[in-house]
Amino acid sequence: MYNDRVVKEFSNPQNVGEMPDANAVGTVGNATCGDIMKIYMKINENDIIEDVSFQTFGCAAAIATSSVATSMIKGKTVNEALKLTNKQVIDELGGLPPQKLHCSVLAEEAIKAAINDYLTNYKNSKK
């Protein structure tokens, strides 16, 4: 069902775990639907994502997309991260089964939610 790349990413996901000193946290999805993705970021004063991690409740595709999407935005600026699309995540994984495409949307949304959290609750409140 899954390609080797997805299986590899699922078996050995990158950037897993909570981040106690994150200044950006975004959670999307809900347990009833079977998918929750929570993304943590540490964003510096130059709007660069210095560190990123995730916690995901969901299927193999949800975990693999979390892993890939977080790796893709690490070291990038907030603006670059906001431009990440689910299509890019899917391409990076070499494709997902059709019924799993929503998992990649979830990753894109979680990143946007985290950055939104940073902009509204952290950056702008400091000013």
Place this chain on the structure above:
Amino acid sequence: MEKKIYFDHSATTPVDKEVLEEMLPYFTEKFGNANSMHMFGQEGAYAVDTARRKIASLLGVAVNEIYFTSGGTEGDNWALKGSAEAFKDRGNKIIISSIEHAAMISTAKQLEKEGFEVVYLPVTDKGLVKEEYLEKVIDNKTILVSVMLANNEIGTIQPIKNLAKIAHEHGALFHTDAVQAMGSIPVNIKDLDVDMLTFSAHKFYGPKGIGVLYIRNGVKPEKLIAGGHQERTMRGGTTNVPSVIGMAKALEIAIRDMDKNYQYVKSLRDEFVRLVESKIPYIVYNGDREKRLPQNANFSFEFIEGESILLRLDLAGIACSSGSACSSGSLEPSHVLLATGLPIEKAHGSIRFSFGKHNTMDEVIYAADKLTEIVSVLRQMSPLFKEIKGETKNV
């Protein structure tokens, strides 16, 4: 991968070598069409007849009550559609349990579109259909009641004899899907007093694509598959001679070795359940502990999703099955678990292990260890786990 452990016997089983050997000549030198007059055909016809007699005798029913089908799905379709069509003058109500196999539920949905009223019986939290549930909804317009003998996901064994009695008191027919039960627990058709019963050979170490619909003499559902004169004109299609022979042999072995295999498989299952319950916190053991198929164990692992567990187990060489929405492509998790009242988020994290006669205790111990490890790793990844362990209960 160093190990390959198969814990998915409710999905299918390997064909017994003895069974295969009996089948093989009927693919090649004894290839005749059992409907042909000539010696090639008659050789096949004789073998099919012998197999039918063997199956009837093993089940304690009449030879002409055995109808060969392509398997469980066809049997369920035939019993339901055939009864609805044949007895629609009587009324339009059909009663089935809410935890039937998709072969039954999907067929019932088709009949609903044709104007039949289908009532879905509720189940207890253990997956049991209670007699009073049926008594509440059955009436004299009811054509058919169908409740599976044992559930495929959680293994719950239903009080079929009592349910059939209630159906008959109201003049309704009773069918049971015995696909999971046949070969693994004693099934006494006459004692259960059912009018129709479906089973499939590949669940008891026989070949795939062959099964039986038992139809009690005097009961006449419409045919499902029109065609030639096979199965006393009730089911068209060239008889699958090698598979019929394989099924008869597999049933013979299953019944011959039932006591031994029942005890053995149950001991593996019981030990697995004991290990898992002692090693892994926050789990639900779904189904009934007593009224249960010996091969079945079904757990919900809280805070994680079933497909992830399934795939990680597969990568560790352990094959099992998930009632999770994600593995089937639908958005809803198992209708069976939801019918038992299990909350939807727990239903997402459910896994079925089904054991067989070739499994070993070493495999059980290895799998319980691997499962413990995998559940722990996935929980560390889950945003739900820590928060629920801590103060907040909701995310």
